[in-house]
Amino acid sequence: MIGNVYQTVCPGCNMGCGLYIREDDEGALAVDFMKSSPANLGKLCRFGMKLAHHYLKATSMVDGKEVSIEDAIKAASDKLKGTDVTMLGVGNTTNEESLAFSKIADTLGTAVNTGMGVYSELPTECHPTVGVGITLDDIESANRIALFVDPYVQYPLLVRRILAAKKNGASVVSVGWKDLHLADENRYIDPDLYESELGLDSESVIIADVHPNTDPGWVKRMLNLALKTQAKILFMKPFVNATGVDLLCKGTGQKGISEIMDGINEGSIKTLVTLNSDPIELMPNSDAAAETLKKLDNLVVISSRDSPVNKMADIVIATEPLCAKAGSFMNVEGLLLNNSGESTTGIDAMSTLSQDLGGEAMDYPNLHNNVLESIVQKYTKPKYKELACEVLDIGPVEEKGNLIYLFNPFMWFDEPDDNDFVMVNMNMVNKLGLGKGSMIALTSDAGTMNIRYRVEDMPDGLILTAKKLPVATGWTTIVSTEAV
Numbered sequence: 001m002i003g004n005v006y007q008t009v010c011p012g013c014n015m016g017c018g019l020y021i022r023e024d025d026e027g028a029l030a031v032d033f034m035k036s037s038p039a040n041l042g043k044l045c046r047f048g049m050k051l052a053h054h055y056l057k058a059t060s061m062v063d064g065k066e067v068s069i070e071d072a073i074k075a076a077s078d079k080l081k082g083t084d085v086t087m088l089g090v091g092n093t094t095n096e097e098s099l100a101f102s103k104i105a106d107t108l109g110t111a112v113n114t115g116m117g118v119y120s121e122l123p124t125e126c127h128p129t130v131g132v133g134i135t136l137d138d139i140e141s142a143n144r145i146a147l148f149v150d151p152y153v154q155y156p157l158l159v160r161r162i163l164a165a166k167k168n169g170a171s172v173v174s175v176g177w178k179d180l181h182l183a184d185e186n187r188y189i190d191p192d193l194y195e196s197e198l199g200l201d202s203e204s205v206i207i208a209d210v211h212p213n214t215d216p217g218w219v220k221r222m223l224n225l226a227l228k229t230q231a232k233i234l235f236m237k238p239f240v241n242a243t244g245v246d247l248l249c250k251g252t253g254q255k256g257i258s259e260i261m262d263g264i265n266e267g268s269i270k271t272l273v274t275l276n277s278d279p280i281e282l283m284p285n286s287d288a289a290a291e292t293l294k295k296l297d298n299l300v301v302i303s304s305r306d307s308p309v310n311k312m313a314d315i316v317i318a319t320e321p322l323c324a325k326a327g328s329f330m331n332v333e334g335l336l337l338n339n340s341g342e343s344t345t346g347i348d349a350m351s352t353l354s355q356d357l358g359g360e361a362m363d364y365p366n367l368h369n370n371v372l373e374s375i376v377q378k379y380t381k382p383k384y385k386e387l388a389c390e391v392l393d394i395g396p397v398e399e400k401g402n403l404i405y406l407f408n409p410f411m412w413f414d415e416p417d418d419n420d421f422v423m424v425n426m427n428m429v430n431k432l433g434l435g436k437g438s439m440i441a442l443t444s445d446a447g448t449m450n451i452r453y454r455v456e457d458m459p460d461g462l463i464l465t466a467k468k469l470p471v472a473t474g475w476t477t478i479v480s481t482e483a484v
Helices: 048-054 069-080 095-108 117-121 124-131 136-140 158-167 191-197 216-229 242-248 257-266 286-293 308-312 345-356 364-374 426-432
Strands: 005-009 018-023 029-033 086-088 144-147 171-175 185-187 204-209 232-236 271-275 298-303 315-318 328-330 336-338 401-405 421-424 440-444 447-455 462-465 476-483
Touching: 018 048, 029 048, 069 271, 069 298, 069 315, 069 345, 086 095, 086 257, 095 242, 095 271, 095 328, 095 345, 095 364, 117 124, 117 216, 117 257, 124 216, 124 242, 136 158, 136 204, 136 232, 144 158, 158 171, 191 216, 204 216, 216 232, 242 328, 242 364, 257 286, 286 308, 298 308, 298 345, 401 440, 421 440, 426 447, 426 476
Parallel strands: 086 271, 144 171, 144 204, 171 185, 204 232, 271 298, 298 315, 401 462, 421 447
Antiparallel strands: 005 018, 018 029, 328 336, 401 476, 421 462, 440 447, 440 476
Protein backbone atom coordinates (compact mmCIF):
# COMPACT_ATOMS: atom_id res chain seq x y z
CA MET A 1 0.00 0.00 0.00
CA ILE A 2 1.32 3.47 -0.91
CA GLY A 3 -0.57 6.33 0.76
CA ASN A 4 -4.22 5.73 0.04
CA VAL A 5 -3.62 3.43 -2.97
CA TYR A 6 -4.01 -0.35 -2.58
CA GLN A 7 -2.49 -2.88 -4.96
CA THR A 8 -5.03 -5.68 -5.01
CA VAL A 9 -6.89 -8.26 -7.12
CA CYS A 10 -10.37 -7.99 -8.64
CA PRO A 11 -12.77 -10.18 -6.60
CA GLY A 12 -15.11 -10.70 -9.55
CA CYS A 13 -13.82 -14.12 -10.64
CA ASN A 14 -10.75 -16.31 -10.21
CA MET A 15 -8.70 -14.87 -13.09
CA GLY A 16 -6.68 -12.85 -10.58
CA CYS A 17 -6.70 -9.52 -12.42
CA GLY A 18 -4.45 -7.04 -10.65
CA LEU A 19 -5.56 -3.44 -10.18
CA TYR A 20 -5.21 -0.45 -7.92
CA ILE A 21 -7.94 0.82 -5.60
CA ARG A 22 -7.56 4.50 -4.80
CA GLU A 23 -9.42 5.97 -1.79
CA ASP A 24 -9.89 9.74 -1.55
CA ASP A 25 -10.09 11.77 1.67
CA GLU A 26 -13.87 11.32 1.83
CA GLY A 27 -13.69 7.53 1.46
CA ALA A 28 -14.80 7.40 -2.18
CA LEU A 29 -13.09 4.61 -4.18
CA ALA A 30 -11.84 4.52 -7.76
CA VAL A 31 -10.23 1.78 -9.85
CA ASP A 32 -6.89 2.22 -11.65
CA PHE A 33 -5.17 -0.10 -14.12
CA MET A 34 -2.09 -2.12 -13.07
CA LYS A 35 0.00 -2.89 -16.13
CA SER A 36 2.46 -5.10 -14.22
CA SER A 37 -0.24 -7.66 -13.32
CA PRO A 38 0.68 -11.04 -14.92
CA ALA A 39 -2.92 -12.25 -15.28
CA ASN A 40 -4.44 -9.28 -17.08
CA LEU A 41 -1.46 -7.11 -18.14
CA GLY A 42 -3.30 -3.98 -17.07
CA LYS A 43 -6.58 -4.74 -18.81
CA LEU A 44 -9.90 -4.80 -16.95
CA CYS A 45 -13.25 -6.14 -18.11
CA ARG A 46 -16.52 -4.21 -17.98
CA PHE A 47 -17.24 -5.75 -14.58
CA GLY A 48 -13.82 -4.90 -13.18
CA MET A 49 -14.32 -1.27 -14.17
CA LYS A 50 -17.39 -1.19 -11.90
CA LEU A 51 -15.60 -2.71 -8.93
CA ALA A 52 -16.05 0.37 -6.74
CA HIS A 53 -19.76 -0.56 -6.44
CA HIS A 54 -18.66 -3.78 -4.73
CA TYR A 55 -16.88 -2.01 -1.89
CA LEU A 56 -19.84 -1.07 0.30
CA LYS A 57 -18.41 -1.26 3.79
CA ALA A 58 -20.07 -3.58 6.30
CA THR A 59 -21.18 -2.53 9.78
CA SER A 60 -21.03 -4.75 12.88
CA MET A 61 -24.57 -5.48 14.04
CA VAL A 62 -26.41 -7.55 16.66
CA ASP A 63 -30.15 -8.05 16.19
CA GLY A 64 -30.30 -5.13 13.77
CA LYS A 65 -28.50 -2.65 16.01
CA GLU A 66 -25.06 -1.24 15.26
CA VAL A 67 -22.47 -2.40 17.81
CA SER A 68 -18.69 -2.52 18.18
CA ILE A 69 -16.87 -5.42 16.55
CA GLU A 70 -15.94 -6.67 20.04
CA ASP A 71 -19.61 -6.87 21.04
CA ALA A 72 -20.47 -8.63 17.77
CA ILE A 73 -17.75 -11.25 18.39
CA LYS A 74 -18.98 -11.81 21.97
CA ALA A 75 -22.57 -12.22 20.76
CA ALA A 76 -21.43 -14.67 18.08
CA SER A 77 -19.49 -16.85 20.53
CA ASP A 78 -22.53 -16.95 22.85
CA LYS A 79 -24.69 -18.13 19.93
CA LEU A 80 -22.27 -20.74 18.64
CA LYS A 81 -21.19 -22.50 21.83
CA GLY A 82 -22.73 -25.98 22.02
CA THR A 83 -24.56 -25.56 18.71
CA ASP A 84 -24.44 -27.63 15.54
CA VAL A 85 -22.99 -25.19 13.03
CA THR A 86 -22.77 -25.15 9.24
CA MET A 87 -20.07 -22.91 7.79
CA LEU A 88 -19.86 -21.42 4.29
CA GLY A 89 -16.81 -19.71 2.79
CA VAL A 90 -16.81 -19.65 -1.02
CA GLY A 91 -13.43 -17.96 -1.42
CA ASN A 92 -14.27 -14.28 -1.53
CA THR A 93 -11.45 -13.36 0.81
CA THR A 94 -7.76 -14.06 1.43
CA ASN A 95 -6.15 -17.45 1.98
CA GLU A 96 -5.18 -16.37 5.49
CA GLU A 97 -8.75 -15.45 6.52
CA SER A 98 -10.03 -18.65 4.92
CA LEU A 99 -7.52 -20.66 6.94
CA ALA A 100 -8.53 -18.84 10.14
CA PHE A 101 -12.17 -19.67 9.34
CA SER A 102 -11.20 -23.34 8.91
CA LYS A 103 -9.52 -23.36 12.32
CA ILE A 104 -12.76 -22.05 13.90
CA ALA A 105 -14.57 -24.88 12.11
CA ASP A 106 -12.11 -27.35 13.65
CA THR A 107 -12.86 -25.93 17.10
CA LEU A 108 -16.60 -26.30 16.48
CA GLY A 109 -16.18 -29.85 15.20
CA THR A 110 -17.39 -29.05 11.70
CA ALA A 111 -15.91 -28.15 8.29
CA VAL A 112 -15.95 -25.18 5.97
CA ASN A 113 -18.13 -25.71 2.91
CA THR A 114 -16.99 -23.90 -0.22
CA GLY A 115 -20.45 -24.14 -1.78
CA MET A 116 -18.95 -26.11 -4.70
CA GLY A 117 -20.88 -29.32 -4.32
CA VAL A 118 -19.25 -30.77 -7.41
CA TYR A 119 -16.09 -31.65 -5.47
CA SER A 120 -17.89 -34.07 -3.18
CA GLU A 121 -19.11 -35.95 -6.29
CA LEU A 122 -15.65 -36.39 -7.80
CA PRO A 123 -12.97 -38.96 -6.94
CA THR A 124 -10.17 -37.39 -4.91
CA GLU A 125 -7.63 -37.99 -7.67
CA CYS A 126 -9.59 -35.63 -9.95
CA HIS A 127 -9.43 -32.66 -7.58
CA PRO A 128 -5.98 -31.37 -8.57
CA THR A 129 -7.00 -31.14 -12.21
CA VAL A 130 -10.26 -29.35 -11.41
CA GLY A 131 -8.69 -27.23 -8.68
CA VAL A 132 -5.58 -25.83 -10.37
CA GLY A 133 -5.62 -25.33 -14.10
CA ILE A 134 -3.08 -24.70 -16.80
CA THR A 135 -1.53 -21.26 -17.06
CA LEU A 136 -3.28 -18.52 -18.98
CA ASP A 137 -0.21 -18.35 -21.23
CA ASP A 138 -0.86 -21.99 -22.19
CA ILE A 139 -4.08 -20.84 -23.85
CA GLU A 140 -2.11 -18.58 -26.17
CA SER A 141 0.18 -21.43 -27.30
CA ALA A 142 -2.58 -23.98 -28.00
CA ASN A 143 -3.20 -25.17 -31.54
CA ARG A 144 -6.90 -25.73 -30.91
CA ILE A 145 -9.24 -24.45 -28.20
CA ALA A 146 -12.57 -26.00 -27.24
CA LEU A 147 -14.78 -23.52 -25.42
CA PHE A 148 -17.51 -24.73 -23.09
CA VAL A 149 -18.05 -21.27 -21.57
CA ASP A 150 -19.19 -17.97 -23.03
CA PRO A 151 -16.22 -15.70 -22.29
CA TYR A 152 -18.10 -12.56 -23.36
CA VAL A 153 -20.74 -13.13 -20.67
CA GLN A 154 -18.84 -15.00 -17.97
CA TYR A 155 -15.08 -14.35 -18.10
CA PRO A 156 -14.49 -11.38 -20.44
CA LEU A 157 -10.69 -11.21 -20.19
CA LEU A 158 -10.44 -14.75 -21.56
CA VAL A 159 -11.29 -13.20 -24.91
CA ARG A 160 -7.86 -11.52 -25.05
CA ARG A 161 -6.10 -14.83 -24.50
CA ILE A 162 -8.19 -16.62 -27.10
CA LEU A 163 -7.66 -13.90 -29.70
CA ALA A 164 -3.90 -14.07 -29.01
CA ALA A 165 -4.03 -17.83 -29.59
CA LYS A 166 -5.84 -17.32 -32.88
CA LYS A 167 -3.16 -14.83 -33.92
CA ASN A 168 -0.63 -17.58 -33.18
CA GLY A 169 -2.50 -19.96 -35.47
CA ALA A 170 -5.00 -21.69 -33.17
CA SER A 171 -8.48 -22.68 -34.27
CA VAL A 172 -11.41 -22.27 -31.87
CA VAL A 173 -14.48 -24.45 -31.57
CA SER A 174 -17.31 -23.31 -29.31
CA VAL A 175 -19.70 -25.91 -27.92
CA GLY A 176 -22.93 -24.56 -26.51
CA TRP A 177 -26.31 -23.05 -27.13
CA LYS A 178 -25.16 -19.75 -28.55
CA ASP A 179 -22.82 -19.04 -31.45
CA LEU A 180 -19.70 -17.08 -30.48
CA HIS A 181 -18.29 -14.65 -33.01
CA LEU A 182 -14.67 -15.39 -32.12
CA ALA A 183 -15.07 -19.12 -32.80
CA ASP A 184 -14.09 -20.66 -36.12
CA GLU A 185 -16.74 -23.33 -35.54
CA ASN A 186 -19.87 -23.32 -33.39
CA ARG A 187 -21.13 -26.78 -32.54
CA TYR A 188 -24.29 -27.90 -30.80
CA ILE A 189 -23.79 -31.67 -30.63
CA ASP A 190 -24.45 -34.68 -28.47
CA PRO A 191 -21.86 -34.94 -25.65
CA ASP A 192 -21.14 -38.52 -26.74
CA LEU A 193 -19.68 -37.06 -29.95
CA TYR A 194 -17.28 -34.62 -28.34
CA GLU A 195 -14.25 -36.92 -28.58
CA SER A 196 -14.82 -37.85 -32.22
CA GLU A 197 -16.09 -34.50 -33.52
CA LEU A 198 -14.07 -31.75 -31.82
CA GLY A 199 -10.63 -32.64 -33.21
CA LEU A 200 -8.72 -32.31 -29.94
CA ASP A 201 -5.23 -33.63 -29.19
CA SER A 202 -2.34 -33.09 -26.78
CA GLU A 203 -1.70 -29.61 -28.24
CA SER A 204 -5.28 -28.54 -27.52
CA VAL A 205 -6.86 -26.74 -24.58
CA ILE A 206 -10.35 -27.29 -23.16
CA ILE A 207 -11.87 -24.35 -21.27
CA ALA A 208 -14.87 -25.17 -19.07
CA ASP A 209 -15.95 -23.90 -15.65
CA VAL A 210 -17.16 -24.97 -12.23
CA HIS A 211 -19.37 -22.86 -9.97
CA PRO A 212 -21.76 -23.49 -7.07
CA ASN A 213 -24.45 -24.90 -9.35
CA THR A 214 -22.37 -26.92 -11.80
CA ASP A 215 -23.69 -30.39 -12.63
CA PRO A 216 -21.07 -32.96 -11.43
CA GLY A 217 -21.92 -35.12 -14.44
CA TRP A 218 -20.86 -32.29 -16.71
CA VAL A 219 -17.47 -31.95 -14.97
CA LYS A 220 -16.91 -35.71 -15.29
CA ARG A 221 -17.68 -35.42 -18.99
CA MET A 222 -15.05 -32.68 -19.37
CA LEU A 223 -12.46 -34.69 -17.41
CA ASN A 224 -13.07 -37.74 -19.60
CA LEU A 225 -12.68 -35.62 -22.72
CA ALA A 226 -9.31 -34.32 -21.48
CA LEU A 227 -8.22 -37.82 -20.53
CA LYS A 228 -9.11 -39.44 -23.85
CA THR A 229 -7.77 -36.67 -26.09
CA GLN A 230 -4.80 -35.74 -23.81
CA ALA A 231 -5.85 -32.12 -24.20
CA LYS A 232 -5.00 -29.73 -21.38
CA ILE A 233 -7.96 -28.44 -19.43
CA LEU A 234 -8.76 -25.27 -17.51
CA PHE A 235 -11.80 -24.97 -15.25
CA MET A 236 -12.65 -21.30 -14.76
CA LYS A 237 -14.20 -20.41 -11.41
CA PRO A 238 -16.03 -17.58 -9.68
CA PHE A 239 -14.65 -15.83 -6.56
CA VAL A 240 -11.21 -14.29 -6.22
CA ASN A 241 -9.78 -17.12 -4.13
CA ALA A 242 -11.87 -20.13 -5.19
CA THR A 243 -8.72 -22.10 -6.01
CA GLY A 244 -6.97 -21.25 -2.76
CA VAL A 245 -9.92 -21.97 -0.49
CA ASP A 246 -10.54 -25.28 -2.22
CA LEU A 247 -6.96 -26.39 -1.63
CA LEU A 248 -7.06 -25.21 1.99
CA CYS A 249 -10.31 -27.14 2.53
CA LYS A 250 -8.80 -30.19 0.77
CA GLY A 251 -11.69 -30.21 -1.70
CA THR A 252 -13.59 -33.14 -0.24
CA GLY A 253 -16.81 -33.69 1.62
CA GLN A 254 -18.13 -30.21 1.03
CA LYS A 255 -21.77 -29.26 0.74
CA GLY A 256 -22.89 -27.28 -2.28
CA ILE A 257 -24.81 -24.07 -1.78
CA SER A 258 -28.04 -25.72 -2.95
CA GLU A 259 -27.52 -28.60 -0.50
CA ILE A 260 -27.09 -26.10 2.33
CA MET A 261 -30.27 -24.27 1.35
CA ASP A 262 -32.13 -27.59 1.17
CA GLY A 263 -30.84 -28.44 4.66
CA ILE A 264 -32.19 -25.16 6.01
CA ASN A 265 -35.57 -25.74 4.39
CA GLU A 266 -35.73 -29.28 5.79
CA GLY A 267 -34.71 -28.13 9.27
CA SER A 268 -31.43 -30.08 9.49
CA ILE A 269 -29.42 -26.85 9.46
CA LYS A 270 -30.36 -24.33 12.13
CA THR A 271 -27.19 -22.26 12.46
CA LEU A 272 -25.20 -20.87 9.53
CA VAL A 273 -21.95 -18.92 9.70
CA THR A 274 -20.70 -17.29 6.51
CA LEU A 275 -17.38 -15.69 5.58
CA ASN A 276 -17.73 -13.14 2.77
CA SER A 277 -20.37 -15.38 1.19
CA ASP A 278 -23.95 -14.30 0.50
CA PRO A 279 -26.46 -17.07 -0.38
CA ILE A 280 -28.94 -14.44 -1.55
CA GLU A 281 -26.48 -13.34 -4.23
CA LEU A 282 -25.36 -16.87 -5.06
CA MET A 283 -28.75 -18.50 -5.60
CA PRO A 284 -30.65 -17.88 -8.87
CA ASN A 285 -33.84 -16.88 -7.04
CA SER A 286 -32.88 -14.21 -4.50
CA ASP A 287 -36.35 -13.92 -2.97
CA ALA A 288 -36.58 -17.67 -2.36
CA ALA A 289 -33.09 -17.68 -0.84
CA ALA A 290 -34.05 -14.88 1.54
CA GLU A 291 -37.17 -16.78 2.62
CA THR A 292 -35.04 -19.85 3.29
CA LEU A 293 -32.57 -17.93 5.46
CA LYS A 294 -35.48 -16.68 7.62
CA LYS A 295 -35.91 -20.29 8.82
CA LEU A 296 -32.52 -20.31 10.59
CA ASP A 297 -32.28 -19.99 14.36
CA ASN A 298 -28.90 -18.28 14.04
CA LEU A 299 -27.32 -16.50 11.08
CA VAL A 300 -23.84 -15.14 11.76
CA VAL A 301 -22.13 -13.18 8.99
CA ILE A 302 -18.42 -12.30 8.91
CA SER A 303 -18.00 -9.92 6.03
CA SER A 304 -15.96 -7.07 4.63
CA ARG A 305 -18.81 -5.67 2.55
CA ASP A 306 -22.44 -4.80 2.94
CA SER A 307 -24.60 -7.24 1.00
CA PRO A 308 -28.22 -8.46 1.22
CA VAL A 309 -27.46 -11.24 3.74
CA ASN A 310 -26.12 -8.68 6.25
CA LYS A 311 -29.60 -7.18 6.61
CA MET A 312 -31.03 -10.57 7.61
CA ALA A 313 -28.23 -11.68 9.93
CA ASP A 314 -28.62 -11.96 13.69
CA ILE A 315 -24.98 -10.96 13.99
CA VAL A 316 -22.64 -9.21 11.55
CA ILE A 317 -18.92 -9.10 12.33
CA ALA A 318 -17.67 -6.37 9.99
CA THR A 319 -14.07 -6.60 8.80
CA GLU A 320 -11.95 -4.27 6.66
CA PRO A 321 -12.52 -3.93 2.87
CA LEU A 322 -10.91 -6.68 0.80
CA CYS A 323 -8.28 -4.36 -0.70
CA ALA A 324 -7.10 -3.31 2.79
CA LYS A 325 -6.49 -6.85 4.07
CA ALA A 326 -3.04 -8.32 4.56
CA GLY A 327 -2.97 -11.63 2.74
CA SER A 328 -2.85 -13.57 -0.50
CA PHE A 329 -5.09 -15.11 -3.15
CA MET A 330 -4.56 -18.01 -5.56
CA ASN A 331 -5.87 -17.53 -9.07
CA VAL A 332 -7.22 -20.12 -11.49
CA GLU A 333 -3.77 -20.97 -12.87
CA GLY A 334 -2.29 -21.57 -9.39
CA LEU A 335 -0.50 -18.23 -9.13
CA LEU A 336 -0.17 -16.84 -5.59
CA LEU A 337 -1.02 -13.11 -5.60
CA ASN A 338 -0.31 -10.87 -2.63
CA ASN A 339 -2.51 -8.01 -1.47
CA SER A 340 -0.72 -4.80 -0.51
CA GLY A 341 -3.12 -4.09 2.38
CA GLU A 342 -1.71 -4.39 5.88
CA SER A 343 -4.85 -4.62 8.01
CA THR A 344 -5.54 -7.78 10.04
CA THR A 345 -8.90 -6.76 11.51
CA GLY A 346 -10.66 -9.82 10.09
CA ILE A 347 -7.99 -12.26 11.27
CA ASP A 348 -7.84 -10.64 14.72
CA ALA A 349 -11.65 -10.88 14.99
CA MET A 350 -11.61 -14.57 14.09
CA SER A 351 -8.74 -15.17 16.52
CA THR A 352 -10.80 -13.65 19.32
CA LEU A 353 -13.86 -15.67 18.29
CA SER A 354 -11.75 -18.83 18.16
CA GLN A 355 -10.43 -18.27 21.69
CA ASP A 356 -13.93 -17.45 23.02
CA LEU A 357 -15.05 -20.80 21.60
CA GLY A 358 -12.16 -22.65 23.25
CA GLY A 359 -9.86 -22.74 20.24
CA GLU A 360 -6.41 -21.39 19.49
CA ALA A 361 -5.20 -17.84 19.08
CA MET A 362 -4.17 -16.92 15.53
CA ASP A 363 -2.01 -14.23 13.98
CA TYR A 364 -1.30 -13.18 10.41
CA PRO A 365 2.40 -14.22 10.15
CA ASN A 366 1.71 -17.79 11.25
CA LEU A 367 -1.38 -18.11 9.07
CA HIS A 368 0.55 -16.78 6.06
CA ASN A 369 3.35 -19.29 6.64
CA ASN A 370 0.77 -22.08 6.92
CA VAL A 371 -0.75 -20.98 3.62
CA LEU A 372 2.63 -21.12 1.89
CA GLU A 373 3.19 -24.65 3.22
CA SER A 374 -0.32 -25.94 2.47
CA ILE A 375 -1.31 -25.09 -1.08
CA VAL A 376 -0.20 -26.46 -4.42
CA GLN A 377 0.85 -24.12 -7.20
CA LYS A 378 1.60 -26.39 -10.17
CA TYR A 379 -0.68 -27.88 -12.77
CA THR A 380 -1.25 -31.61 -12.32
CA LYS A 381 -1.70 -33.76 -15.42
CA PRO A 382 -4.76 -36.03 -15.33
CA LYS A 383 -3.98 -39.22 -13.38
CA TYR A 384 -7.53 -40.40 -12.93
CA LYS A 385 -9.32 -43.17 -14.78
CA GLU A 386 -12.33 -42.69 -17.03
CA LEU A 387 -15.36 -41.65 -15.00
CA ALA A 388 -18.89 -42.99 -15.33
CA CYS A 389 -21.23 -40.30 -16.67
CA GLU A 390 -24.98 -40.10 -16.85
CA VAL A 391 -26.69 -39.03 -20.07
CA LEU A 392 -26.87 -35.24 -20.18
CA ASP A 393 -29.75 -33.12 -21.39
CA ILE A 394 -28.21 -30.41 -23.53
CA GLY A 395 -31.24 -28.60 -24.88
CA PRO A 396 -34.78 -27.46 -24.12
CA VAL A 397 -37.25 -30.16 -23.15
CA GLU A 398 -39.90 -28.76 -25.42
CA GLU A 399 -40.08 -25.94 -27.89
CA LYS A 400 -41.48 -23.26 -25.63
CA GLY A 401 -39.97 -20.51 -23.52
CA ASN A 402 -37.07 -22.05 -21.64
CA LEU A 403 -35.58 -19.06 -19.81
CA ILE A 404 -32.02 -20.05 -18.89
CA TYR A 405 -29.75 -18.03 -16.63
CA LEU A 406 -26.12 -18.12 -17.79
CA PHE A 407 -24.05 -18.17 -14.62
CA ASN A 408 -22.18 -14.92 -14.06
CA PRO A 409 -19.41 -15.03 -11.46
CA PHE A 410 -19.39 -11.30 -10.71
CA MET A 411 -21.28 -10.49 -7.50
CA TRP A 412 -22.15 -7.03 -8.76
CA PHE A 413 -23.17 -8.12 -12.27
CA ASP A 414 -26.81 -7.20 -11.64
CA GLU A 415 -26.11 -3.46 -11.71
CA PRO A 416 -28.47 -1.89 -14.30
CA ASP A 417 -26.59 -1.30 -17.57
CA ASP A 418 -26.93 -1.58 -21.32
CA ASN A 419 -26.78 -5.39 -21.10
CA ASP A 420 -30.31 -5.68 -19.72
CA PHE A 421 -31.71 -7.92 -22.45
CA VAL A 422 -32.48 -11.54 -23.20
CA MET A 423 -31.15 -13.50 -26.16
CA VAL A 424 -33.56 -15.23 -28.56
CA ASN A 425 -33.29 -16.58 -32.10
CA MET A 426 -34.89 -15.20 -35.26
CA ASN A 427 -37.59 -17.88 -35.27
CA MET A 428 -38.90 -16.56 -31.97
CA VAL A 429 -38.72 -12.98 -33.24
CA ASN A 430 -40.82 -13.92 -36.27
CA LYS A 431 -43.22 -16.08 -34.28
CA LEU A 432 -43.94 -13.29 -31.79
CA GLY A 433 -43.99 -10.57 -34.45
CA LEU A 434 -41.29 -8.57 -32.70
CA GLY A 435 -40.39 -5.38 -34.53
CA LYS A 436 -37.92 -2.55 -34.09
CA GLY A 437 -38.29 -1.10 -30.58
CA SER A 438 -40.43 -4.02 -29.38
CA MET A 439 -39.89 -5.73 -26.06
CA ILE A 440 -40.67 -9.25 -24.91
CA ALA A 441 -43.10 -9.84 -22.05
CA LEU A 442 -41.97 -12.87 -20.01
CA THR A 443 -44.51 -14.48 -17.68
CA SER A 444 -43.90 -17.23 -15.14
CA ASP A 445 -45.33 -18.26 -11.78
CA ALA A 446 -43.24 -15.43 -10.31
CA GLY A 447 -44.96 -12.69 -12.38
CA THR A 448 -44.49 -10.76 -15.62
CA MET A 449 -41.78 -8.43 -16.85
CA ASN A 450 -40.95 -6.64 -20.08
CA ILE A 451 -37.37 -6.68 -21.36
CA ARG A 452 -35.36 -5.85 -24.46
CA TYR A 453 -34.02 -8.65 -26.66
CA ARG A 454 -31.05 -9.44 -28.90
CA VAL A 455 -31.06 -11.94 -31.73
CA GLU A 456 -28.49 -14.77 -31.60
CA ASP A 457 -27.99 -18.00 -33.54
CA MET A 458 -29.20 -20.68 -31.13
CA PRO A 459 -31.79 -23.49 -30.87
CA ASP A 460 -35.54 -22.88 -30.88
CA GLY A 461 -37.28 -22.54 -27.56
CA LEU A 462 -34.36 -20.97 -25.66
CA ILE A 463 -34.29 -17.58 -24.01
CA LEU A 464 -30.88 -16.85 -22.50
CA THR A 465 -30.13 -14.21 -19.91
CA ALA A 466 -26.93 -13.12 -18.20
CA LYS A 467 -28.96 -11.33 -15.51
CA LYS A 468 -31.05 -12.61 -12.64
CA LEU A 469 -34.58 -11.76 -13.75
CA PRO A 470 -37.50 -11.44 -11.28
CA VAL A 471 -39.57 -13.94 -13.27
CA ALA A 472 -36.89 -16.64 -12.89
CA THR A 473 -37.59 -19.31 -10.27
CA GLY A 474 -34.41 -21.32 -10.87
CA TRP A 475 -31.58 -21.82 -13.35
CA THR A 476 -34.22 -22.82 -15.92
CA THR A 477 -37.73 -21.37 -15.85
CA ILE A 478 -40.59 -22.14 -18.24
CA VAL A 479 -42.08 -18.83 -19.34
CA SER A 480 -44.78 -17.71 -21.76
CA THR A 481 -43.87 -14.93 -24.17
CA GLU A 482 -45.56 -12.18 -26.13
CA ALA A 483 -44.51 -9.02 -27.92
CA VAL A 484 -45.17 -5.64 -26.31
